[in-house]
Amino acid sequence: MIVKPYSYTLQTLMIILLSVACLAVPVSASDLDGTAILQQVDRNLNPESYEMYRKLINIEPDGSKKEFVLYSVKKGQDKMVALFLSPASEKGRSTLRLNDNMWLYIPNVGKPIRITSLQSVVGGVFNNSDILRLDYGAEYDVANIAEEGDLYLLELKAKSNTIAYDRLKMWVDKKALLPTTIECFASSGMLIKTLYYKEPKDFGNGVVRPSILETDSPLYKGYKSAMVYAKINQKELADEVFSLNYLSRVDELR
Amino acid sequence: MFLLRKIITLTCLCTLWGAGLSVPSTSLAEDYSFSLDEFEKKSFSWGGYAELKWDHNWINQAGTFGLLGFYDNPRSDLDRLTSTVQLDGNYNKGIVDFNWLLQAFAQKSQVDAEQNLDIFSAYASIKPAPSVTFELGKKTFKWGKGYAWNPVGFIDRPKDPNNPEDALEGYIGAGVDLIKSFPGTLQTLALTGMILPVWEDVNEDFGEQNHINFAAKLYLLYRDTDIDFVLFTGDSRSTRYGIDFSKNLATNFEIHGEIAYIPEQKIKILNSSGLLESHERAVTSYLLGLRYLTENDITTILEFYHNDAGYSETEMDRFYQLVSDANLQYINSGDDSLLSQAATISKSGYARPQIGRSYLYAKITQKEPFDLLYLTPGVAAILNLDDESYSLSPEVVYTGFTNWELRLRYSRIDGGRFTEHGEKLNESKLELRVRYYF
Numbered sequence: 001m002i003v004k005p006y007s008y009t010l011q012t013l014m015i016i017l018l019s020v021a022c023l024a025v026p027v028s029a030s031d032l033d034g035t036a037i038l039q040q041v042d043r044n045l046n047p048e049s050y051e052m053y054r055k056l057i058n059i060e061p062d063g064s065k066k067e068f069v070l071y072s073v074k075k076g077q078d079k080m081v082a083l084f085l086s087p088a089s090e091k092g093r094s095t096l097r098l099n100d101n102m103w104l105y106i107p108n109v110g111k112p113i114r115i116t117s118l119q120s121v122v123g124g125v126f127n128n129s130d131i132l133r134l135d136y137g138a139e140y141d142v143a144n145i146a147e148e149g150d151l152y153l154l155e156l157k158a159k160s161n162t163i164a165y166d167r168l169k170m171w172v173d174k175k176a177l178l179p180t181t182i183e184c185f186a187s188s189g190m191l192i193k194t195l196y197y198k199e200p201k202d203f204g205n206g207v208v209r210p211s212i213l214e215t216d217s218p219l220y221k222g223y224k225s226a227m228v229y230a231k232i233n234q235k236e237l238a239d240e241v242f243s244l245n246y247l248s249r250v251d252e253l254r
Numbered sequence: 255m256f257l258l259r260k261i262i263t264l265t266c267l268c269t270l271w272g273a274g275l276s277v278p279s280t281s282l283a284e285d286y287s288f289s290l291d292e293f294e295k296k297s298f299s300w301g302g303y304a305e306l307k308w309d310h311n312w313i314n315q316a317g318t319f320g321l322l323g324f325y326d327n328p329r330s331d332l333d334r335l336t337s338t339v340q341l342d343g344n345y346n347k348g349i350v351d352f353n354w355l356l357q358a359f360a361q362k363s364q365v366d367a368e369q370n371l372d373i374f375s376a377y378a379s380i381k382p383a384p385s386v387t388f389e390l391g392k393k394t395f396k397w398g399k400g401y402a403w404n405p406v407g408f409i410d411r412p413k414d415p416n417n418p419e420d421a422l423e424g425y426i427g428a429g430v431d432l433i434k435s436f437p438g439t440l441q442t443l444a445l446t447g448m449i450l451p452v453w454e455d456v457n458e459d460f461g462e463q464n465h466i467n468f469a470a471k472l473y474l475l476y477r478d479t480d481i482d483f484v485l486f487t488g489d490s491r492s493t494r495y496g497i498d499f500s501k502n503l504a505t506n507f508e509i510h511g512e513i514a515y516i517p518e519q520k521i522k523i524l525n526s527s528g529l530l531e532s533h534e535r536a537v538t539s540y541l542l543g544l545r546y547l548t549e550n551d552i553t554t555i556l557e558f559y560h561n562d563a564g565y566s567e568t569e570m571d572r573f574y575q576l577v578s579d580a581n582l583q584y585i586n587s588g589d590d591s592l593l594s595q596a597a598t599i600s601k602s603g604y605a606r607p608q609i610g611r612s613y614l615y616a617k618i619t620q621k622e623p624f625d626l627l628y629l630t631p632g633v634a635a636i637l638n639l640d641d642e643s644y645s646l647s648p649e650v651v652y653t654g655f656t657n658w659e660l661r662l663r664y665s666r667i668d669g670g671r672f673t674e675h676g677e678k679l680n681e682s683k684l685e686l687r688v689r690y691y692f
Contacts, residue, residue, distance in 0.1 A: 055288045060627055066656060069293055085293050089657045089691035091301055092342075098441060101478050101502060107342065108421045110396040114480070117505045119547055123621070123628060123653075129505075164505055212286055223627065228288045238384040239435035244473065244480070245444045246384065246433060252346070254295040 034142030034154055040177045041170075042135040045209050047234040049075045051253070054227050056131070058124030061222030068122050070131070073235060073253055077138040079242040082131060083250040094250045095121060097132035098242055100162040105247035112244045117164040125193055125215045125225040129164035136170070139163045150174050165192060176200070178209060193217035203232040300343035302692060307336045309685040314667075318577045318677035319605070322597050325584060327365070334363040340421065351379040355394075355421060375424045387431040394424035395448070397471055397484055398541075399500040399510035402615040402636070403559045403608070405539035406496030406512045408486035409450060409469045415608065415615060415636055416647065416665075425450055425457045442475040452490040461490030478502070484514075492518040506547040513540040519563050522602040524572045530599055537562035543615075551621040557614070564611040565604070567640050573604045574672045610674050612639040628654035636675075643669020643676050659689040 046052070056068040069086040080097045084090040092107040095115070103112040104121055115121065117129035140156035140163070147153070148171070156168040166187035171180045182195040194217070197210035213227040240246060241253065311332045314320040338359040345352045354376040360369040377391025394411075398404030402415035411422045429448040435441060450467040452460050461467075467488025474481045484496035493516075500510040519537040522530055543557035565573075576599070580592035603609065619632030633648045649663035665683040669676035 053288075053290055053293065055286075057286070058627070066628070066654075071293075087656050087691070088301055089303075089653070089659065091691075098475065099478065100505075101475070106419065109419045110394050110421070111398075113399075113401075114500050114502055114508045114510070114545070116502060116508060116545075116547055119506075119553070120621075162502070162505055221625070223625075226286060228286045230288045230290050240385040240433040243433050243435060243442045243444060243475075245387075245431055245446070249351075249379075249381070249387075251295070251344075252351070252381070 032145050032147075032152070034145035034152075035137070037145070037152060037172060037177065038137045038140070038142055038154060038156070038170075041172055041179055042137050044176070044178050046074065046135075046232060047205075047207065048077075048135075049073075049235060049237055051231075051233050051235040052229065053231040054229055056122055056124070056126060057226045057228065058122065059224040059226070066123070071250070071254055072132075073237055073241065073250075074134075075237045075239070075242060077135055079239070080132045080134060081242060081247070081250050090122075092251075093121070094247045095128065095132055096242060096244065096247055097128075097134065100160070102128055102132060103244060103247065105244075107248070112247050117162075125217045125220050125223055126227070127164060130195075130215070130227075136168070140168060143167075147174075151180065161187070176208075191218055193219070201229075203229070205234060207232050297346050298343070300341065302339065302341040303689050304692070305336075305338040305340075305687060305689040307338070307685065307687045309334050309336075309683055311680045312682045314676075314678060314681040316671075317679065317681070318574050319600075319679040321577055321581050322593065322600060323679055325581060325590065325593055329365075332363055332365065334361060336361040349381050351381070353377055353379065357421065372423055374421055377424075385433045389429045389431070390427075392424045392426045393429075394422050395469075396422070397482065397498075398496075398512050399480070399482075399498045400512055400541045400543055400557060400559070401545075401555050401617070402557050403541055403561075403613075404512065405514040405541055405559075405561070406482070406484045406498050408484060408491075408494055408496065408514075409448060412606075416634070416645075425460060427451070427457075440474060440476050442473065444473040446471045446473070450488070450490075457490075461488075463490070465489035467491070492516060492520070508545040509543070510545075511540070511542045513538065516563070521563055523565070523569055524576065524599060524604075526572065528572075528576055530602055535562075539563065551623075553617075553619050553621070555615070555617040557616075559608075559613045559615065561608075561611055561613075565609050566611065570604075570610065570641075570674065571672050573599065574677055608636070608638075608674075610638045610640050613637065614639055628652060638669070638674045641669060641673040641676075643673035645675055645678075657691040659687075659691070661685075661687045661689075663687075 052072045054070045054072065056070065058066045068084060068090060070082045071085055072080060072082040074080040078099045082095050084093040094105045096103045102115045102117060104115045105112045115128055118127055120127045140158055142154055143157040144155040145152060150173065152172040152174060154170040154172060156170060158166050165184040167185040169183040173180055179197050184192045186192055193215050196214040198212040198214060199210060200208060201211035202208050211229045214224060216224050313324065313330055313332060315328060315330060336359060338357065340357045342355045355374040357374055358371040361367065373392060375393050377389055377393045380388045395409050396407065397410060398406045402418055404410060409425060414420065427448050427450040429446065431446050433444045448469045450457060450469060452463050452465050452467065454463060465488055467490050469486045472483040478501065480500040482498045487493040494514060496512065496514040498512040500508065502508050515538050517536045518534050521533050523533055525531045539561045541557055541559045546554045577596045580596050583592050584590045614637040617632060617634040619630050621630050623631065629652050631650045635644060635646045637644045645665055645667040647663055647665040649661060652660045663685045667675045667678050667680055667682060
């Protein structure tokens with residue numbers, strides 16, 4: 001796997017220049033614009049509209065694995081579709097997300113059924129909202145921001161109670177403006193899972209982002225899941241692609 | 255017998271072939287290598303599954319359907335082995351796609367053997383734009399939001415509530431699908447229209463022959479709610495109207511419903527003289543359901559279904575009494591003419607699954623309990639609310655071996671004399687199903 005150091009987009013550079021300028025005068029963490037940082041984190045992770053190939057790996061305590069390969073497309077803030085390419089038992093299944101609405105289409109069943117964000121169509125630690133993740137800024141407001149050495153710590157609060165996790169603690173690399181670790185909490189305060197972004201990679205067209213997302217959960221002791229990103233391309237898509245009637249035809253977008 | 259042997263051979267070959275390839279990979283170090291070469295899009299793709307199913311049936315010897323099936327050869331149990339191969343595929347050339355789904359099965363029990371090859375679907379799609387699709391050929395439609403039943407599935411074949419996720423055979427027709435997305439509260443508007451001819455050898459089992467029928471579905475995603483308006487009109491079946499909806503109330507809670515109105519529904523009913531009469535009446539059928547997920551991954555599907563076109567308890571009693579009288583006549587005189595007559599009447603509707611008016615369906619599954627990954631135990635129940643008879647089916651599904659699915663299910667079917675489930679063919683059933691996807 002080719003791993004390159006982070007390179008910076010124009011927007012990233014502007015934020016860094018602004019940050020450097022701010023260093024000239026002492027500022028408190030509360031003076032930082034958490035919302036702008038979160039917006040840049042989103043853009044650095046993905047273009048606003050893209051196609052992507054991912055592998056999902058569920059790893060059991062004994063090391064055995066189960067793998068799924070997905071093709072996904074996303075448009076704007078609130079539309080995403082994922083199609084299972086492998087294994088054969090899941091091939092042709094597709095999932096659609098429009099805002100907080102999610103559906104699953106199974107070819108044998110022949111019609112989309114509504115699913116919920118806390119379910120998991122693949123088992124393991126990732127749930128549906130992890131697999132069909134929209135921009136963080138679309139779902140969360142920045143409640144607080146602090147600095148911890150080379151990292152920002154963003155405390156995020158869900159915009160509504162329909163979001164899978166009520167609160168997030170997101171550690172962001174100050175230079176790259178990319179997340180390194182995210183802790184996901186339920187409204188009760190219970191830690192549901194931790195996400196670890198790893199191994200930055202140049203995907204081309206200015207997209208430099210972590211190529212691996214690992215997760216573990218105190219609810220699944222000993223189990224681990226990972227997402228491996230292989231290809232991320234900017235792509236123009238019609239709105240109609242993100243509809244129930246199109247779910248059986250997602251493969252045509254490849 | 256040639257087809258039977260071929261299917262069993264293919265099933266076994268696929269099963270053995272899969273056995274060598276499908277053990278989950280184990281490695282000490284984390285291997286995150288990912289090559290896209292094998293996932294490049296091809297113009298031709300295919301897949302499917304091979305399945306072996308064994309079931310042991312405890313026959314309800316005193317029940318109506320036990321008597322109709324085995325009065326001349328009584329038996330207390332029946333073993334059956336079924337092998338199935340399902341093949342799906344797609345060929346893409348520009349804006350045209352050809353899709354197909356074929357299913358072949360062979361079944362052997364201690365009393366008979368059966369085999370068949372069905373074309374479930376085979377159709378061409380022409381897609382000049384993402385928002386427009388024209389379709390021609392045989393296609394399966396599954397309209398409605400219900401899991402176990404679909405009152406608005408006007409051009410669907412009826413589902414088996416015991417296996418609602420199984421593929422079904424479609425009908426031949428021509429259709430168009432139009433989609434439009436909007437910003438705002440109305441997010442999606444989609445119209446599906448289908449023309450369904452019924453001629454000799456074309457959709458013969460749909461209804462009256464030599465008519466062309468029309469079905470349409472208007473779908474709206476409005477205020478985060480799925481809403482469908484459904485219409486069927488034509489002379490093969492009477493005109494019918496329907497509405498369904500589905501909505502997520504929370505991240506773990508979904509509700510859905512359907513209502514269908516048929517102003518002139520033909521129903522065949524056994525009268526008090528033991529003769530079959532045809533009636534026509536306006537009927538309304540509806541379904542209300544929910545899907546709820548708990549914090550410890552227990553999913554509950556609950557549905558209430560009412561069907562005005564079903565038989566009342568009195569109407570069902572008449573049929574059960576007829577079979578009981580016919581059996582007495584056979585025992586006393588050896589004359590089975592009345593039993594043959596009852597068997598013919600049963601085919602007019604009394605042998606259909608869920609022939610009553612009001613039902614409750616419940617399915618509870620727990621994903622991966624006690625950290626047992628890929629294991630899903632569950633229980634499904636169908637309760638006839640009029641006569642309080644039921645079927646109860648605990649099961650366990652294991653999907654831990656890549657591309658394999660193993661399911662063990664036991665069903666208890668009961669309710670007492672002259673109740674729907676108390677008169678079924680089986681009083682209980684044990685079923686083991688092994689499916690391999692390729």
